[in-house]
Amino acid sequence: MFTANTTLMLVATFLPVLGALVLLLVPKDQRRIFEIGSLLVMIASLLLSLPFWFGYDRASDAVQWFQAWTWIPALGVKFSVGMDGISLLLWLLTTFIGPIAIACSFKSIEERHKEYYIWMLVLQTAMLGVFITQDMFLFYLFWEVMLVPMYFLIGIWGGPQKLYAAIKLFLYTLAGSVLMLVAILAIYFLQHKATGSYNFSLESFQQMAPIIAQQSKTYQHLMALAFFIGFAIKVPMFPFHTWLPDAHVQAPTAGSVILAAILLKMGTYGFVRFLLPILPGATKDLMPWFIGLSLIGIIYGALVAMIQKDMKKLVAYSSVSHLGLCMLGLFALNPYGIKGGLFQMINHGISTSGLFLAVGIVYERRHTRMIADFGGLSKSMPIYATIFMIMTMSSIGLPLLNGFIGEGMILMGAFQSFPIYAVVATLGIILGAAYMLWMFQRVMFGPITAVNEKMEDLNLREILYFAPLVAAAFWIGLYPKPLMDVMDAPVRKLVEQVNPGFHAAEALAAKQAAAARLGMRGMAAPAAHHEPAPAGHGAAPAGHQAPAAPHAAPAHGGGH
Amino acid sequence: MNGFAQGLLSALLRDTHLIAPQLFLMVVATLMLWPGDLFFNRNEKHKWAPITLVILAITAFLVSRTADGEGFSRMFRNDGLTRGFQMLCVAASAGTVLLSTRLLDSLKQQTVEYYALILFSLAGMLFLCGASDLISVYFSIELMAICIYILVAYLRDRATSVEAGMKYFLLGAFSSGILVYGISLLYGAAGGTTTNLADLNQALALTPANSNLLVYAGVLMVLVGMAFKVAAVPFHMWSPDAYEGAPTPITAFMATAPKAAALAAFLRVFGAGFHGVSSDWVLPLTYIAGASMILGNVAAVRQESMKRLLAYSSIAHVGYMLLGVLSGDPMAGAQAVWLYMLIYIVMNTGAFAVVIYLQGKGEGERIEDFKGLGRKHPVLAFAMMIFLLSLAGIPPLVGFFGKFYLFKLAIEQGYVTLTVIALLTSAVSAYYYLGVVNQMYFKAPEGEAAPHGRRPGLHRHPCLHPGAGRHGLRALAAGLGGENLLGLVLSGGSVLRTHPQTPAQKPGRPGFALLRAGSPP
Incomplete structure (x- = not known):
């Protein structure tokens, strides 16, 4: 019954929104029903997504479980879905993070439970949809739809500056994505001119690459920039990153987790899926700029993270730095770099959401996130300190943990393509170790205050939602081969598209x-x-x- | 002499069926004023609202049944474009009537004149949609506008209403003067023989070089006059004041029906009449469209009054729709504008319905009044959110499809810079639309009134509250079923295409034949 096929993929994707429709009928004072119900829906979606891991044909670089239904024939829009290894990994990461995000909200969400869990479920479907769609129009729809629930999650359940943060997130992303829409339409019409048919399918867009390469340089560069800005805002790359710290700091814990683990990945996914294969020539032309921005992001993010007093803000800026590294890997345009970049996307999803969860734990207990308010927590909260340490280590790339593999591969790829930049990037990693360890030291060690002494250690629910993250961090760190195998063929294809021969x-x-x-x-x-x-x-x-x-x-x- | 009279009479009788809906409206509205009004005493005037709705339904039926054709010395032309926009005007008027009843009830201002004026104005719009001669364009605009001047000042004991009416009237009259002066210049430049759009198109192309300036000035003046009517920047100054001062249902009316009619005229005058001299007006119109998008959206950000916000946003929406006029492919342009207009009318009427519902309680004028609406009236707030997000063009709501289709066309025609401006400003529009959503969902209601508290019978008017909700669901459904809607327009024929025209009328411009005001083959 549960073999991987298109139907099951659609069921797993749309199950959350169906769950949301059912929860809509429940009266709004039934807090427990919303919590447990949405958790069960997320877990069901996760379980339904597992067969795809086993059923994926690792030898093939084709889009698997592909199916397309006619939707708007006059425009050439199809409801087409399918996954290759790259989307599969991110899709699984999304179903994996879903239950964790729900489970960490039980205590921290104090009001308007019904709306909260419904928005979470809607968001989940929108994010899953982005990764399975094989049609540019549909992709744009999911990409935009995702914004609305996120806007409400931050705007209603966020911190003191929530309105500002929510609207900033919305507008930044919207501004980027409308530019992307212009580029999509421009290529769409070029395609019409070249082939005589209107078609929004991703495959046909990728096949446009040689025709685009014959257009004028200005045209190519403008297209590439439009895509670049759209995705770079989402990633976010310097200098489009300013919405991120606000959104992260103001968002509720689950919002931050989803933001870090999934939403930012859509930007990098966009680069891998659209910019690189569709506009390889222009990308290479503009490469010095892209790499420059990545490097600035790495160093700048790390330096700014170092001076933060707020733990959440520190983790947020560390995201800027880590994703800069991820982008550097992708822009190396060789198998190591791209695989490393993809790996880093998964790793960042695991370790940064772990860190946000950890920050959320102390915030729930003390209602402060200032590093100065803590100290000596390792005495009162030993389990917490251990998990925090694992997540910190995974974030700074300690061998045996997941971060090491990704960073190592990115640097290998970068050394192959541009050794000097790789050296600069290494500096970012060193800085990363510095600010993370420094924060860990200030929070966990040192003299303990009376308030901190009374803080309770993790309860069973909290341990349970950390456990999968810790397990995943060790699994990837110790035995990354299964993940590598999944992304192998698609990356090979991608490199061939970008760098023929x-x-x-x-x-x-x-x-x-x-x-x-x-x-x-x-x-x-x-x-x-x-x-x-x-x-x-x-x-x-x-x-x-x-x-x-x-x-x-x-x-x-x-x-x- | 006798023969001439007979010929005239037979020509009139032959062409009358083309304007059956307008004739019906004028006759019925006159009958409503006298003797119809004698049958209702002072307290029964509200009964005119359902009667007006029935009249509008009959008008819609008549519109759908009128045949293609051209008549009255080629002053009026009935084709797909005419009927498509006529339907929009009728629908927008019906929405206005629905919105009006409760407000007028509560103000004790129900009169037959109100409804009769709406019908007269509608007759003007229906003429305007099909006007194929600059003269008929002019008198249709006047018929439409004069009725609206009165409606704006309808609450004559309120200073703001009178002031708004006065302002609108003065500027409107001024713009009409410019329009008619432009027409006279073109008439002279074309040799003083014709004002028919199709003839003018050919005559203007043949004008000697020394009258180029005359043509240029004439076209620009017509452009300015029309831009006044649709409130495009920089000829928009009257609109926020008029919108704010007018009774709210009339604001909704002004924002929808006359704009639909005026855009139809825009499409016909510039698409068909001035096509040959497009180099004269494309650049100015580009600037007008761009400025409308930018100024409309940016100014809306700073508004505190809900009606002013909607006024400025409607300026921006007109800017988007002018993209369709700019399109070198009039048929596709008309379709895109039609679709956008349809969506805009539904969403705008819905948003005004919510504003009026709140106004019934003395709220709704200011954006702050929406504070906590999400908790007080969840259905109403949800509907409002759908309307606003749809106006902002957030997928998967139907507004996105309207914008998408229009912008797609603009990119296809090479207006990339303008489209980028349009897209970025629509991101700006998301800011102020979301500002209202913010108020509804993120702010606690003032005084934290109990959600099931007072709800006087007056406010549960059957047409409004559930209607708004239905509109909202429809927006969602239409978005998700975007296929149907686009199919309607694209196959589109059914709505906009005229009887089969010979495409060979002007080689190299397929689709142009559609709007051409020439005689049917």
């Missing part, structure tokens, strides 16, 4: 390196005549396989 050149380089080794060995021992054959035989597939098996990377990296 990249893999062929790389395979050739590997072969030449192997040949050179053989040659040298041949010089050292000219007598061994029959040895080259098996070795050469072995080298060729290894060269082929190298991008597909990154854990063998160091050996391969030495090859060229």
Whole structure:
């Protein structure tokens, strides 16, 4: 019954909104029903999404479980859905974060429960929809729809400056996405001119890449900039990041978690899915600017995070820094960089939502988030301190935890493409370790005050919603191969789209390196005549396989 | 002489069916004034509202049954464009009548004249939608506008209402003067033989070089006069004051029906009449459209009065719709404007319904009055939110589809800068629309009145409250079923396309034949 197919995918995606419709009928003083009901809906959606992890064909780079229904034929809009490895991972991350976001709200949401849980469920469907859609028009719809629930979540249940933060979030994102809409329409008409048909499907847009490449440079650059600004606001990249600290600080804990874990990923997802494959030429032209902004984001985010007095704001700025790193990886345009960037998206989703949850815990108990108000918490809250530490370590990229893998791959990719920038990025990572550890030290160690001494440690519910995050952090840190396998084929395809001939050149380089080794060995021992054959035989597939098996990377990296 | 009279009579009889709805409206409205009004005593005047609705329903039926054709010395033309916009005007008038009854009841201002004026004005609009001669454009505009001047000043014991009427009248008269002067210049430039749009189009193209300035001035003056009527920047100054001072249902009326009619005229005059001299007006109109979007939206941000906010936002919406006029493809432009207008009328009428509902309690004038509406009246607030977000064009609400279709067209026609302005300003519009949503949902109601507290019978008028909710659900449903709506317009034929025209009338401009005021083949 639960085999991965399109129907099940749609059910898992739209289940939250169906749940919201049912909850709409419940009278509004039934707080428990809303809490448990929405949690159950989210868990059901998560369970329904699991078969896709197992059913995904890792060898293929095609969009799987693809299906399209006619929707607005006159415009060429189709309701088409499907996932490849990249969307699958983010889609699963969304269903994974959903129950956690609900579970962490039970105590912190004190009023208007009905609306809150309904908006959360609507938001969930909108976010899941963004990742499964294979049609530009539908993508834009989901992308915009997502804003409304988020606006209400921040605006009603947020902090003291909630109105300002909510409307800032809304307007920034809206301004970016309307620019994106212009670019989408421009390509749509170009496509009509080139092929004579109106079509909004993602695939047809990606196939436009060679035709776009023949247009004038100005046209290409304007298109790329429109997409870039739309996505960069969402990511957010410097200098479009100013909405983020406000939104994060004012949002309720669950809002921050979703914002950090999923919403920001839509920006990076947009880059991977749209900007890179549709406009590779213009992207490469503007690359110095994009990389520059990423680097500024990394360093600036880290420096600003360091001086924050508010824990939530610190974590928010650390997001700016981490996503800058993520963008740097994507812009390296080689398999390591892109995979690392994708990895970092997942990791950031796990560790930053963990940190926001942790901040939410102390805020619930003390109604303050100022670092100066805390100290010595490790004495009164040992379990909390342990989890906080794991999340901190995962955020700064300690080996064995998830962050390490992503950062390592990004830096590898960046070194391959632009070594100097990679060095600068390393500086950001060092700064990252500094501000996170410094915060941890000030909050957890040192003398403890009387108020902090009475703080209760985590209860069972809280441990339960941290547990999956901790487990995921260790799992990815210790055994990242399953994740790598899922993104392997799609990334390969993407690199081929952006850098045609990249893999062929790389395979050739590997072969030449192997040949050179053989040659040298041949010089050292000219007598061994029959040895080259098996070795050469072995080298060729290894060269082929190298991008597909990154854990063998160091050996391969030495090859060229 | 006798032969001439006979010929005239037979021509009149032949063409009368084209204007059956207008004739019906004029006759019935006259009969309403006398002797109809004698049958109702002072306390029974509110019965005119349902009667007016029935009349409007019959008018809509008549509009749908009128045949294509041209008549009255080619002064009036009935085609898909005419009927499509006529329907919008009738629908907007019906909305106004629905909104009016309760307010007039509570003010004890029910009179037959109010309804008769709406009907007379509507007759003017129906003429305007089909006017294919500059002269008929002019007198239709006057018939429409003079009735509205009176309606704006209808609450004659209120200073603001009278002031608004006065202002509107003076500026309106002034703009009419400019319009008619422009017409006379064009008449002269074209050789003093015709004001018919189709003939003018050809005549203007053939004018000698030394009268270029004459044509230019004439076209610009007509543009200015029309821009006054639709309240496009910089000829919008009258509109916020008039909107604020007028009785609220009349504000809703002014924001919808006359704009629909005037845009129809815009499409016909500039799409058909001045097509040949488009180089004269495209650039000014581009600036007018851009300025309307920018100023309308930016000024709306700073408003504290709900009616002024809607007034400024309607300036911006007109700016968006002018994109459709600019389109080099008049048929597609007319369709896009029609769709946008339809959505705009529904959403705007809905928003005004909520304002009037609150006004019944002495609130609703100011944006602050919406504070906590989400808790006091959840259904009403939800409907209002849907209207506002739809006006802002947030998907998946139907307003998004209206904007999408219009902007798509504009990009297709190469107005990329203008479209970018339109999109960015529509992001600005989200700010002030959301400001109202903020008040409704994020602020506690003043004095925290119990939600089930006082609810006097007066305020539960059957037409308003549930009606608003229905409108809201319809907006949502229409958005989700966007296909149907767009299908309606695109196949669109059914609404806007005329009888099969020979596309060869002007080679290289398919679709142009639609709006061409020339004779049917």
